[in-house]
Amino acid sequence: MVPLLYFQLLGAALFGIGLYGVLARRSAVLIVLSIELMLNAVNINLISAASYLNGTGRFEAFDGQIIAIFVITVAAAEVGLAFAIILRMYRNRGTVNVDEINLLKW
Amino acid sequence: MLESLKGMMLTLASTVTGLRRPVTQQYPTQATPVKPRFMGFPALTWDGGVSEPYCTGCMVCIRNCPTQCMSASMMDNPKHADGDSSRRKIVDYFEINLNRCILCGICVEYCNFDAIVMSHEHEMSTYARNGDRVNLPALLDIGKKYQVKTDWVPPTVLAKQKADAAKAAADDTADASE
Amino acid sequence: MAEPAVPTAIPERADSQPVEMLLNMGPQHPSTHGVFRMVLWVDGEKIVDVEPHIGYLHRGSEKLCEGEQYHQIVTLFDRMDYIGNFNNELAYCMAVEKLMGLQVPERAEYIRVILCELNRIASHLLYVGTMGLDAGAMTPVMFSFRGRERVQALFEAVSGARLMHNYFRIGGLKEDVPDNFRQLVDELMPLLKEDVEQSDRILTFNEIFLSRLKDVSPITADEAIGLGLTGPMLRACGYEYDVRRAQPYSVYDRFDFEIPVGLDGDCWDRHWVRVQEMYQSLRIVEQAMEQLPEGPVASSLGRRLVRPPEGESYVRAENPRGEIGVYVVSDGTDRPYRLKVRPPSFCNLSALRRLLEDTWLADSVVVLGSLDIVLGEVDR
Amino acid sequence: MSFLINLAWSALGLAIMFAVLSLVVLSLVWLERKALGRLQLRFGPTRTGKFGLLQPVADAVKLILKEDIVPNDSEKAIFWVAPVIVVVSAFVIWVTIPGGENVVIKHLPLGLFYIVAFAVVGILGLVLAGWGSANKYGIMGGLRSAAQLISYEIPVVLVAAAVAILAQSLDLREIVAAQSSYPYMVVLPLGLVIFFIAGLAEVGRTPFDIYHAESEVVGGPFVEYSGAHWSVFFLAEYINTFAIAALTALLFLGGWGGPGLPDVVWFLFKTYAVILVVFWVRGTFPRLRIDQLMAFAWKVMVPLSFYTVIIAAVYRFYALPWWTLTILSLVGLGVAGWIIYRRMSAPARRVADIQRRLAARRETIASSSST
């Protein structure tokens, strides 16, 4: 039986990696990918909590999973929009590197 | 929509006929029907009467061939010396590179001695570039096969027969009208 | 793109931002009908520009003709437009006959016309089939080749060859048609009609086919004339012009046939015109069979060496693909001094750049198919 | 322990399933060539084995024996991964596709959703294949395949949902059971048509074979693949074809239900019947162009499948008699068909126009020349 903690630690590690990606990478595409990682970390946490804490009365299993579904929904919407913006940025400025983009000039 | 459905009916119909009789010739198992005039590769004819080729090696065909794929040489006909044959000269050596021949039939048209025919031979794939460079005996072999297969009569003889027949017919009618 | 047919160099285009992709089609490509190559600049799926490249089948036929005797050249003409062989032979023979002032026996003329029209049908059948293939349908080509196969069987019975007939001679024919010719043709006609109808029915009005071809690369008659388009390409624009009617050669003035024309000059109209032409050709063959006179067919020259007088001649004839012109310059020897062919596909193809304006990548295939080119005569 | 035995059983079952699917693919290849042959008045393979039955075997062996080329410019990793993705996603859905009442690896309670979910992954494989080949035709084909497959995935999903609404279950066995009295083909003919057409597009068959159109993009994503890699794609393509046919049979034709014969036989019979229709369509139609294809997906298929879902739900919700649904769906079909007919036959009507105008012109010419 795998304890809840393992899942939580997995989530934390994934979140950290995602964060590193967001901070360290220059390409906007990769930053969005890293954000996806972070969102997944959150989902893992949510679902593990939902699954393990179902019986405790603090957290209903349905709720955790449903929130996760909403997270995924929002993530999908976010990906769509984010890449639309990146595309536009690329078309206008010819680059996807965030530090080459001066948003004020846009 | 309608036309598409019609098209589907058409293919269905063709399937039904296809099940009954596809148009395919089952090539290796089923003999290929070639038309009598089919021009396969050229071959030399054999005069059965005197057992010698018709060809005199006169090179007319060679000069007229658009691909220059033949060569020949001529010699005195020993049989003529013996009086067996009316041909004073006879072919000594004849070679056609069938790989280069374009089956145009010009050689046959221009030969004055009925010596060359377009045989029905056409399946002659080989493994070598000049694998179908055939010499006199081989050409005669093909020719003999063709002659047997089609009951070959020399075209000049044929034409003469025809002319005679026509003349006879004309005479007949002339007779009748008289 | 506004000016017609101005090729640019291949490697780069002037635009600073490379918004197009360079796509190379051919010489080995299933739908270039031989070894034609076009370099396309595409933006997504839209064609921005095209540069045709030909010459992958340039065999130097015109030059070779200068080195061959007149009677041997027929074989080379067979191999130029290798789908409309008889039509090509006819054009060449007429050119030399005109040069020599030869009169062709009437029966020979009729047989020539019959064979040419059958060849036109065979050629258009091939066109229909390949058009189907280009548009993605696999079965029409099978149907149309059934018809072609039947026509070819007749050709074989007549000339001894399925494709490279070498049957027309300067001043006549090589020999008379076989005795059962009439019977053969009578047997062929209903079958051929059925084949033509089937390949017509399965394709012409099919909705998908229509939507693929209709309104693709339309062209007006004026532009078509300027670009030198002839034959079905021109008629599809609604211009009723056919050399067989305008300057009747051989015995074409004795037949009653219609000249089908299109309206918009788009791919579908070209297709439709060709399909209709097949029916008209069937009519011509029928009439010619009825009128076929008896008499000699062979050339009065016999097997004598053809040695036309010094001079020049130019003849025009209607090939399946358009108008062919043969220009012969003779210097009085047994070989032509210069022989120039106006190949219909060559002119039609040179308009490709104009025709591919504002089309999709997938259309390029269809447009090329509707040109019905034969590379053998484009490149010669 | 029983759990492990269970596991062993399913492993064995899956291995058998893979073998069976391979056999099915061979049979499909043979059938396709034979069927197309007959459609086209010829025989198809005859010389390899009796009736050419060994032809697909020979093809398969030969393909394995072919050299496997990985071009220099390709992105090697992607080039290798792409076929794997395609085949895995094609095979994985067979875990839950039943071939009969009890002929199944596992009945997943979420079966239909599971199939939908994994079917989407396969699209990725094609895009990656095109991408990895670094070939222009490949990339065009990859893009086209992505655009096409995602567009037609939506009608498939929506119609599957409509069936789920009717059956009130995502379990394929229950869906088939729910059709015991009448197959859904009867109540939802619209759904059948949509599913079949979108399914054709999903497996890239004529008239939707634009992404590997030979006459345009010379094989599309597969253009650089040879030997074993290529045969893997081939395998996946046919497995997918079979899956779509099987799903059509399961969702609309009553699955394995049928009198007399064993259920597997009925299932195979129906599936192969669907496949024959696929081949028949392939032998008849030309292919669409990409803009027409996409327009068809989004302007016809998606609204129609929305309509399907809604009528199915309404029918269920208000507990209407079953023939109302039939009528509703036939109405949808009719309206869509009519609209398409009007739009697509516009050129045909223009032909009549041409002919009329030509006749008029000819008459004027005739009259002017006679005067």
Next chain:
Amino acid sequence: MQLALFVIVTILTLGGALGVVATRNVVHAALFLLLSLLGAAGVYLLLFAEFLALVQVLIYGGAVIIVVLFAVMLTRSSEYPRITDNRQWPLALITAAALSVILGAAFWLAPDLATEPQAPAFTGLAASLFTKWALPFEIASLVLLVALIGAIIIARVQSSTTADNSPVEPEG
């Protein structure tokens, strides 16, 4: 058994994630992301959330990755083969590591309330989604709508401007 499976999916997830942040090739990054997300689906399966796992496969494995691939293709330029990291990447590393450690510690120290893992049957989840969570569900549909319209507008305005006006000169 379960632990072994957990280890496998963890390796998949974290390995994929590391791949995403480490690779130099954007397409490879997308593939690594796919790996990581499929690993996460495995995690969900271990947590008895099969529906969520399938959703993960459907949305991420199918749709999102395709969107990503398209975006990558559309923005692919010569710079891609040599994508680089920020100059502050050590800083980022430290931040990320610190956060992970803090989070991990927090989880570690949190009181262990866990019971046996269990998950609801699918229908229960569905029922809850459409009753208790009906309002958020509608809001989600609005979010989707807005996202769709926004994406269309952003992408479209762009395409029409390039069609009408001369394209803006790219920089760098």
Next chain:
Amino acid sequence: MTIPILQIFDPATYAGNWLAVVIAIVIALAAIGGMFAGSQLLSARRRSAEKLTTYECGIPPTPFAWSNINIRFYIFAILFLIFDVEAVFLFPWAVVFMKEQAAGNPIPFYAMILFLAMLFFAVIYGWRKGVLDWQK
């Protein structure tokens, strides 16, 4: 070969089901691996530099400019993404709304109809905007 399924949650069946899926993946991988390995082992090979060039109809390949792929593809991808998300909601709803209705709760039905209406509005919007037309 089958295991009776339980509509209610049952961890044993659950594990069996999903392990079967995992095994399926493994088997597919193994089969492909076997094929590739067999092919590597048995296939004839003769490498040359030109064999490894990219096929381009017989012309030495020109480098591919990655820059432009029609943006239209991306819009369709977004549309697909949104519809996929919609499917996520549609499937649970499909099996549950009747049960809720039976339990006297019609809300799910109307909620979904509203949801579908909004999505359909999105399609119509895109249609009107010409997004679906794929014109240049």
Next chain:
Amino acid sequence: MPRPRRNAPEADADPPPDPIELLSVECRATLDRAVDLLGGFSPVAGTLGDLPQVTIPSTGIVDACATCRDHEDLDCRMLLCLACVDHQERFDLVYFLQSLALEKTLVIRTAVPYDNPVVSTVTGIWPAADWYEREAHDLFGVSFSGHPDLSPLLLYPEFEGYPGRKEYDFNDYREF
């Protein structure tokens, strides 16, 4: 329009008739009209077989062609063919023009010198001339000034020589 055979030796006896006399009435009319209209380009009337032919110096070719196309009496809106003939000391460029509406063919001939074969292009008048000119450039080395792109059409860029010219020998192939 068949002419009597003239290759028989007895033709020597009477001088051959002027070929222009042998033209049909319509062709004759076309020829006269064309000579009229092209008066500014010092035209020489002649025949090509049974077709009317006007020979003009190469300098005026573009304007002459424009006249032929635009004047309603000639109306030669189609360029049928452009042939190049190598006469060893000069090249003859033969333009076959066609009026589809009036059903007339007119031949314009011009000579360019062998050592400097340059003539201006007629692509501006008939787009159809594009490939003919490229071909002539390819095979004969005739240059067309003003032509947008004279890159090799039929031959590959590395090809040396002008194979259409008489001096270019045939390939000699020896197998025997």
Next chain:
Amino acid sequence: MPPQPTEIILGSGNRPGPSLLNQATDGKVPGVITTTTDQLFAMARKSSLWTLSFGLACCAIEMISTYMAHHDFDRFGVVTWPSPRQADVMIVAGTVVKKMAEPIRLLYEQMPEPKWVIAMGSCATNGGPYYRSYSVVMGVDHIIPVDVYVPGCPPRPEALLYGILKLQEKIMAEAGDRGATPQA
């Protein structure tokens, strides 16, 4: 255009290169086993000759005829694929022009082993009617090795089918006795 090799490569035995297995087991496996497996493989290969769809000139028309219903290449398991990567046989049907020589060589190179070439028609064999032309390659074997020469101009479809049969014989012969080419 790189210079054409001047010498004529006469009908070269174009056998597949060695496989890894062959390399590893060379001489270590009893001949019987390798021979039978080789023969089995050869049977598979010969029954599934996929051609590169590729027509050059007039002969291509007869080649297409061979694919069509009347002669039905499919009976022999011959189908065409547009990409050389999936092809086993290249049927060079038509005149090989110097401009086309390079593409043909490249296409041939891009075909995976084992691969065969059929020269169809006299042009592809040795220039045929164009033997005096300045721009025609005198036989495709100047560029790539050819296995079977099908004479004729154009060869009838049956002649091409016969060529395929000859090729099948050759494949079997190679498998039966490695190192010997069958007699012409």
